[in-house]
Amino acid sequence: METVVYHDKRFRLMISYEQLSQAMDRIAARINSDYSGNSTPVTFICVLNGAIMFTAEMMKRLNFDAELISIKMSSYCGTSSQGTVKVPLGLTGNVEGRDVIVFEDIVDSGLTMVELKRILKEKGARDVKVCTMLLKPDALKADIKLDYVAMEIPNDFIVGFGLDYDELGRNLKDIYVLDK
Ligand code: IMP
Ligand code: MG
Numbered sequence: 001m002e003t004v005v006y007h008d009k010r011f012r013l014m015i016s017y018e019q020l021s022q023a024m025d026r027i028a029a030r031i032n033s034d035y036s037g038n039s040t041p042v043t044f045i046c047v048l049n050g051a052i053m054f055t056a057e058m059m060k061r062l063n064f065d066a067e068l069i070s071i072k073m074s075s076y077c078g079t080s081s082q083g084t085v086k087v088p089l090g091l092t093g094n095v096e097g098r099d100v101i102v103f104e105d106i107v108d109s110g111l112t113m114v115e116l117k118r119i120l121k122e123k124g125a126r127d128v129k130v131c132t133m134l135l136k137p138d139a140l141k142a143d144i145k146l147d148y149v150a151m152e153i154p155n156d157f158i159v160g161f162g163l164d165y166d167e168l169g170r171n172l173k174d175i176y177v178l179d180k
Contacts, residue, residue, distance in 0.1 A: 014176055043100045044101055134153050
């Protein structure tokens with residue numbers, strides 16, 4: 001498919017699954033080498049709903065002991081960030097004393113990651129690393145350290161591979177960009 005339509009907007013193909021897959025292979029190799037000697041199981045956090053596909057793809061590539069928990073966060077409405085972060089579902093497990101890797105679909109303003117890092121610190125996580133599939137460097141407002149970034153993209157609105165436009169488009173295997 002070259003274009004898709006959701007609600008009132010048209011999107012065109014931007015990043016193929018093959019490109020994403022290669023980018024995920026590259027960061028997975030780095031994460032595997034960074035955690036190969038870890039003495040305790042790592043806690044993965046999937047940031048629902050957007051990071052669900054990315055988390056699953058990364059889990060298939062990571063070969064050290066790990067548990068999985070989730071949290072649901074949202075800052076987007078339509079095609080723009082609202083500047084406030086909601087947490088409709090809190091952490092589904094314990095992070096106290098744990099080494100954590102957060103899996104996020106995309107970092108835009110960075111506010112979601114700032115808030116999640118605050119929550120994890122408050123809950124007593126020992127170490128927190130952030131792994132994001134995509135980063136929009138031109139949209140970043142917060143001062144935040146991103147440990148693993150699979151791909152950087154321009155400041156345009158996208159859907160697919162877990163990301164939605166008002167809940168539609170999450171089940172696309174490739175990533176599509178808003179056709180202006
Ligand atoms: P931030 O808090 O501004 O960094 O926004 C991050 C969150 O907004 C991500 O977890 C996504 O769910 C959502 N988001 C950011 N950019 C896009 C986009 O282009 N399409 C769909 N969702 C996005
Ligand atoms: Mg998200």
